[in-house]
Amino acid sequence: MESFEFENGKVLNDVTVEYMTFGTPKYDEQGKLKNVIVYNHGSLGNYASMKKIFPVAFKGGPFDEEKFFFISISALGSPGSCSPSTTDLKNKFPKYSVRDIVNFQKQFLKEKFNISHILGIIGNSMGGFVALTQAIEYPDFSDFVICGLSTYKVAGHDYILSKFVNEIIESDPDYAKGELTYSLIRTLRMACLAEFNFGLSKKALREMSNVELSSEFENFGNESIEVDIYDLKYCNECCMNYDVESDLNRIKTKVLIIACNQDPHFPPEFDAIPMSELIENSELIVRDSDLGHLFFSDLESICYELKEFMDGFS
Known part of the structure; x- marks a missing residue:
């Protein structure tokens, strides 16, 4: 447009x-x-x-x-x-x-x-x-x-999750620079991992062995670094203010x-x-x-x- x-x-x-x-x-x-x-x-x-x-x-x-x-x-x-x-x-x-x-x-x-x-x-x-x-x-x-x-x-819990993701991202001083750094990639991974527990049911997670869970958790984190940290931050704030x-x-x-x-x-x-x-x-x-x-x-x-x-x- x-x-x-x-x-x-x-x-x-x-x-x-x-x-x-x-x-x-x-x-x-x-x-x-x-x-x-x-x-x-x-x-x-x-x-x-x-x-x-x-x-x-x-x-x-x-x-x-x-x-x-x-x-x-x-x-x-x-x-x-x-x-x-x-x-x-x-x-x-x-x-x-x-x-x-x-x-x-x-x-x-x-x-x-x-x-x-x-x-x-x-x-x-x-x-x-x-x-x-x-x-x-x-x-x-x-x-x-x-x-x-x-x-x-x-x-409630969903608002706090969004606040938590925001806190993780804003805690990295490199975020304000507006350019991707190794530190921001690590921060992005941590912010995305906060979401891991909010997909499948508690029962489905409980039925996995700790080895399986660790593997899924690791894969989830590795895949998340494909996301742009600024896209994530803006979207997170948009959703957080929805009412x-x-x-x-x-x-x-x-x-x-x-x-x-x-x-x-x-x-x-x-x-x-x-x-x-x-x-x-x-x-x-x-x-x-x-x-x-x-x-x-x-x-x-x-x-x-x-x-x-x-x-x-x-």
């Missing part, structure tokens, strides 16, 4: 947007796309996270690729799209909010596809923040929202909330269940799974419920 203006007034020019499409585009009488579903990934993911819905995109399935046209965008702040790393601005990149992510996406959809209305939006984890915020800020933009393994505000509790009554679209009892990030009793009570036109699916926060990778297990929900928008 030629430019993008953040809600704090900062403007960036020549903005990169990474995306992919999947499915079958269909048009109305005015030649506008009418069957678009936008997919939103989790923190520091990218467009490829949309692969989570592929197993239920078969003919006659909930997300039948012959019925729907999916657009998946690497969010503002995520590598591949406009971010601290891809712009090389590092710690001089403008601070951004979830509303900025929503507006970045909405502007791109308008400029690239001339889209002013979409059929629906799917959001997983941080993508759920984006989906709910879009439904609040632009209540007529979509007909439905699917919010998976997510919440309406970052609070739409008082605005949920502005949502007019139909909302499907998907949760997992074993999710260490967003336990249903604190997140999905109260959220479903605060959103008037919502449905709730809660399942048991050792995948925990990664349950969105097993949408096949709720294929029937998804199909029942999506039949209302075919």
Whole structure:
């Protein structure tokens, strides 16, 4: 895009947007796309996270690729799209909010596809923040929202986890230099390792031997150094400040909330269940799974419920 203006007034020019499409585009009488579903990934993911819905995109399935046209965008702040790393601005990149992510996406959809209305939006984890915020800020933009393994505000243990990650990063004096050093790579690894316990269920971790756990922990840390520490820091702060509790009554679209009892990030009793009570036109699916926060990778297990929900928008 030629430019993008953040809600704090900062403007960036020549903005990169990474995306992919999947499915079958269909048009109305005015030649506008009418069957678009936008997919939103989790923190520091990218467009490829949309692969989570592929197993239920078969003919006659909930997300039948012959019925729907999916657009998946690497969010503002995520590598591949406009971010601290891809712009090389590092710690001089403008601070951004979830509303900025929503507006970045909405502007791109308008400029690239001339889209002013979409059929629906799917959001997983941080993508759920984006989906709910879009439904609040632009209540007529979509007909439905699917919010998976997510919440309406970052609070309690999850807020403290984000604070802890911030403390680790800011404790390294090299962070302020805006250039990668050996010390920052080590700090990045430590900050990412703080997240290790918040993926699989406690039961799944308990059933691993200490040797297996140590190996998984080591691999997780080694893979994490592929992340840019500035991308991580900015995304972490964006999520840490997310809270739409008082605005949920502005949502007019139909909302499907998907949760997992074993999710260490967003336990249903604190997140999905109260959220479903605060959103008037919502449905709730809660399942048991050792995948925990990664349950969105097993949408096949709720294929029937998804199909029942999506039949209302075919």
